[in-house]
Amino acid sequence: MLLLLAAAGCGVETDDRPATFSYIHQAILVPSCATAACHSTQNHIAGVDMQDRAAAYDQWSIADVKEFSPVYGLIGGEVDTSAVGIPAAGRMPLDSPLPDADILLIGRWIDDGARNN
Amino acid sequence: MRLSIVVGAFALALVLAGTAGTAVAYPQYQMSKEQTCAACHVSPAGGGLLNGYGELTAEDESMWGGNPAFLHGVLELPDLLRVGGDLRAAAGAHSRGDGVGSAIFPMQSELYAFVEKSKLGLYAIGGATVEGAAGNARSFVPFSREHWLMWRQGEGDGLYVRAGRMMPVQGLRQPEHVFYTRRFGGTPLFSEVYGANVGWLSPDLEAHATVFVADPLVDSIERGDGAAFYVEKRFAEGTTAVGLLDRFTTSDTDTRLHTGVTAKRKLSEKLLLSAEVQLIRQNFKLAAPTRFQLAGNLFATYFVRPGLFVNVGLGHYDEDLSIAKLDRDALDVNIHFFAISHLELVLMNRIQMIAFGAGGDSSGYSLLQLHYRI
Numbered sequence: 001m002l003l004l005l006a007a008a009g010c011g012v013e014t015d016d017r018p019a020t021f022s023y024i025h026q027a028i029l030v031p032s033c034a035t036a037a038c039h040s041t042q043n044h045i046a047g048v049d050m051q052d053r054a055a056a057y058d059q060w061s062i063a064d065v066k067e068f069s070p071v072y073g074l075i076g077g078e079v080d081t082s083a084v085g086i087p088a089a090g091r092m093p094l095d096s097p098l099p100d101a102d103i104l105l106i107g108r109w110i111d112d113g114a115r116n117n
Numbered sequence: 118m119r120l121s122i123v124v125g126a127f128a129l130a131l132v133l134a135g136t137a138g139t140a141v142a143y144p145q146y147q148m149s150k151e152q153t154c155a156a157c158h159v160s161p162a163g164g165g166l167l168n169g170y171g172e173l174t175a176e177d178e179s180m181w182g183g184n185p186a187f188l189h190g191v192l193e194l195p196d197l198l199r200v201g202g203d204l205r206a207a208a209g210a211h212s213r214g215d216g217v218g219s220a221i222f223p224m225q226s227e228l229y230a231f232v233e234k235s236k237l238g239l240y241a242i243g244g245a246t247v248e249g250a251a252g253n254a255r256s257f258v259p260f261s262r263e264h265w266l267m268w269r270q271g272e273g274d275g276l277y278v279r280a281g282r283m284m285p286v287q288g289l290r291q292p293e294h295v296f297y298t299r300r301f302g303g304t305p306l307f308s309e310v311y312g313a314n315v316g317w318l319s320p321d322l323e324a325h326a327t328v329f330v331a332d333p334l335v336d337s338i339e340r341g342d343g344a345a346f347y348v349e350k351r352f353a354e355g356t357t358a359v360g361l362l363d364r365f366t367t368s369d370t371d372t373r374l375h376t377g378v379t380a381k382r383k384l385s386e387k388l389l390l391s392a393e394v395q396l397i398r399q400n401f402k403l404a405a406p407t408r409f410q411l412a413g414n415l416f417a418t419y420f421v422r423p424g425l426f427v428n429v430g431l432g433h434y435d436e437d438l439s440i441a442k443l444d445r446d447a448l449d450v451n452i453h454f455f456a457i458s459h460l461e462l463v464l465m466n467r468i469q470m471i472a473f474g475a476g477g478d479s480s481g482y483s484l485l486q487l488h489y490r491i
Contacts, residue, residue: 036338044249097471099445
């Protein structure tokens, strides 16, 4: 058990995960955001459903997607941080905020046009 | 007349329900008090409704005791019927590097009922779940997290078989769903499924097997079909336990395989160590690399005196072992105070670090939880 834990956090710096919405939805949004009492289909707090793919994409592709980029602005990237609106609730998820690498991956997808790919 | 009062109480609770949360079970008691969860709970998985011995334990393990029965014993129920419930609310503050926020919110409002005749029982949880809308608008919708039919050889031991809506049995089954082995380990809050479960319970061995399908009616957190297995062997007069878990799910989007181990060691009458670690393999049904994840929790529980224990936990979660800085670590310090047999106060504190040691952000919260067992 200790060996397994010791092996953790030793991945490579290069993030070659696909910056596509399909991957981001399955690998980041569903496990991190679509929890009970938060943004699951069943509960969709604040009207935000991150579990259903179509509903999640709708949320991320509203007029100015950068305004719904909850945390991207906090760490920069190519987005003009002054134009990024951070939700009043702050960095998400409340109980387990996303790592910067996940936020950067979402940022890469946004910078690439936030396509439904 | 008595039955109508019970039905009325159920209806009232449904109307008043806040938001269904998690059933309560403290695996810390498993080794310090009894060897199986079912010694105190009706469910063979533990959690939720207490049986008669569980109520006596609730009285024994609280500071000032009091009648532990349903509604403090003012209502006498027929022998074949057992009723209970949990009300829970919390207030707290959190910090995530962008300021400090605070909140007061309901956590759980649920009633439990179990009717058993000739070893055949029907169990149901009635409560409500919250539905959100744009802005802060919310409404409460009646919701039954679990309902199942069970045959069991004996109360708390022997063979059991059950079918219905339930949480697949695996691992330590900690009540706090923010712990990584629950949140990312296959059993997050509201991930109940429809399934069939068979198992064996005895003081030195328990084994559970569950096959399941995602709820076809409610958009559950778990959208995969699959199976879960858990076996736990206890040694050294019940002071040491080792468990193995496996869980497989397949859905429209991915397949996941969880393989894990649990361990418990009672070091003294007052100190218990427990741990769970899972290695998770996730294959996506799109053009993306397979990823391996790791989720682990280590707990030290110190029983200060009857009615008071402190649980210190270390957690680790790595979202993708092949990529750096996707790991999270957490330190939890939870203090549980059982004032009377029906009332518990929990002070929960968490510090969480992203990419610990590599300059990642940290966050934390403190939460005071009030729990009243009906």
